[in-house]
Amino acid sequence: MVESSRIAARGGLRADARRNRERVLVAARAVFAEHGIDAPMATVARRAGVGVATLYRHFPTRDALVQGAFAQQMETCVRALAEALAAPDPWQGFQRLVETVCALQREERGFPAAFVAAFPESTSEHARSRQRAERDFTTLVRRAQASGALRADFHPSDLAMVLLAHCALVTALPGDGAASRRLVAYLLQSFRADAANEPLPPPSALTLRSLPIAADDSRRQRVPRA
Amino acid sequence: MVESSRIAARGGLRADARRNRERVLVAARAVFAEHGIDAPMATVARRAGVGVATLYRHFPTRDALVQGAFAQQMETCVRALAEALAAPDPWQGFQRLVETVCALQREERGFPAAFVAAFPESTSEHARSRQRAERDFTTLVRRAQASGALRADFHPSDLAMVLLAHCALVTALPGDGAASRRLVAYLLQSFRADAANEPLPPPSALTLRSLPIAADDSRRQRVPRA
DNA sequence: CTCCAAACGGACGATCGCGTCCACTTGAGA
DNA sequence: TCTCAAGTGGACGCGATCGTCCGTTTGGAG
Numbered sequence: 001m002v003e004s005s006r007i008a009a010r011g012g013l014r015a016d017a018r019r020n021r022e023r024v025l026v027a028a029r030a031v032f033a034e035h036g037i038d039a040p041m042a043t044v045a046r047r048a049g050v051g052v053a054t055l056y057r058h059f060p061t062r063d064a065l066v067q068g069a070f071a072q073q074m075e076t077c078v079r080a081l082a083e084a085l086a087a088p089d090p091w092q093g094f095q096r097l098v099e100t101v102c103a104l105q106r107e108e109r110g111f112p113a114a115f116v117a118a119f120p121e122s123t124s125e126h127a128r129s130r131q132r133a134e135r136d137f138t139t140l141v142r143r144a145q146a147s148g149a150l151r152a153d154f155h156p157s158d159l160a161m162v163l164l165a166h167c168a169l170v171t172a173l174p175g176d177g178a179a180s181r182r183l184v185a186y187l188l189q190s191f192r193a194d195a196a197n198e199p200l201p202p203p204s205a206l207t208l209r210s211l212p213i214a215a216d217d218s219r220r221q222r223v224p225r226a
Numbered sequence: 227m228v229e230s231s232r233i234a235a236r237g238g239l240r241a242d243a244r245r246n247r248e249r250v251l252v253a254a255r256a257v258f259a260e261h262g263i264d265a266p267m268a269t270v271a272r273r274a275g276v277g278v279a280t281l282y283r284h285f286p287t288r289d290a291l292v293q294g295a296f297a298q299q300m301e302t303c304v305r306a307l308a309e310a311l312a313a314p315d316p317w318q319g320f321q322r323l324v325e326t327v328c329a330l331q332r333e334e335r336g337f338p339a340a341f342v343a344a345f346p347e348s349t350s351e352h353a354r355s356r357q358r359a360e361r362d363f364t365t366l367v368r369r370a371q372a373s374g375a376l377r378a379d380f381h382p383s384d385l386a387m388v389l390l391a392h393c394a395l396v397t398a399l400p401g402d403g404a405a406s407r408r409l410v411a412y413l414l415q416s417f418r419a420d421a422a423n424e425p426l427p428p429p430s431a432l433t434l435r436s437l438p439i440a441a442d443d444s445r446r447q448r449v450p451r452a
Numbered sequence: 453c454t455c456c457a458a459a460c461g462g463a464c465g466a467t468c469g470c471g472t473c474c475a476c477t478t479g480a481g482a
Numbered sequence: 483t484c485t486c487a488a489g490t491g492g493a494c495g496c497g498a499t500c501g502t503c504c505g506t507t508t509g510g511a512g
Binding site: 239240242243244271276277278279280283 | 487488489490491492
């Protein structure tokens, strides 16, 4: 009884199973960072030192694996949003939020694609947390606009736009933080109210939910010109 | 003699070969637009009503096909640059250039990826025209900065940054011109000198040449949650 | 220590895209 | 019309990835 509850408490998995699961997650992060989230499952398995079957038992689909691998980063994003909302100056909060998320995308290679790709899918749990994130972000935007720092015509959907564009930059240019940082800086400046000298085209219907499987980064190889 | 020169004048191809070549190009544009530039060669062949062998004879590699399919758009880009240089107001020229190229990426789906992907490769001819494009663009930037409209810390490499980011947006959101237009508007505003209220991080080493195989858009499919 | 269900690993059949090869067709010069 | 090189099409062999199946191993309860 004591023993069995100890197992249940640790996820109902046998000790070796738990260990393997963890190994797989570590390997997945490494492989995804190196080869993109479309890397062969077998590669992840080999790197983890387990058989494919083991991998598939723990994560039946590639998406499950991706989700597992980057759960921590997602968590960080959620936390960043909470912090942004709690910040005394809403513009500061907004700016920090964008910078934090983009920095995360920059640092954890493979994550950006995962981040963008993760949204469309809907576990009821995920759907709810996503909805909450959107609502919170909208609140943040409104506050920042009310404070006069964020331009009035900024639309919450612009966040998805930024993240998508930024994701591509990071994915396409592994290791080039410079471009990423610069893009973010440009955009943040144009989001300030005092830069709003000209009207914008209408916002897109883009939402964090419901959207785009984005730029994956399968490193395409040039065919050597014969 | 008259006959043979007629053939030579039309590319040295037999009438049916020429016809097929054209069909392939049309099919390629359609297929690339629909499935991304990584679509199976066989799909293009089928759509063109041709055998694979025929396709491969005309275009030995996928890159050759991509290049052929979007040659016209590339041409348009080059022309746009020339026009921008010729414009009386360099800022106007700059702005129109960015808008034109982005519009092109928006309209001809599949082209953005082709555009970005096309640069790294170097036929001597291509290399030269690329170099020229970069030199011309740099000139344009300098003039626009001298006129006082373009912020002084804008760096020519920022163009590549914009195109890359924009490419991802267009590719990921087929049919959503809104996001694309909005991103371009935001960025153009932040490029204006009068928006340069805060310093930027240093520019990346990013060049049009020598760079990134970008976001392809192989439509990844959600695995239906069982 | 014994036992068995949980966990494991890797072989395997299936699918897919690539690019070549070769036997057949056809355009066009004579 | 005749002829043949140019052009064509599709079958084929190769290699990669997927996801499953099944015989073997092992954790841990009794």
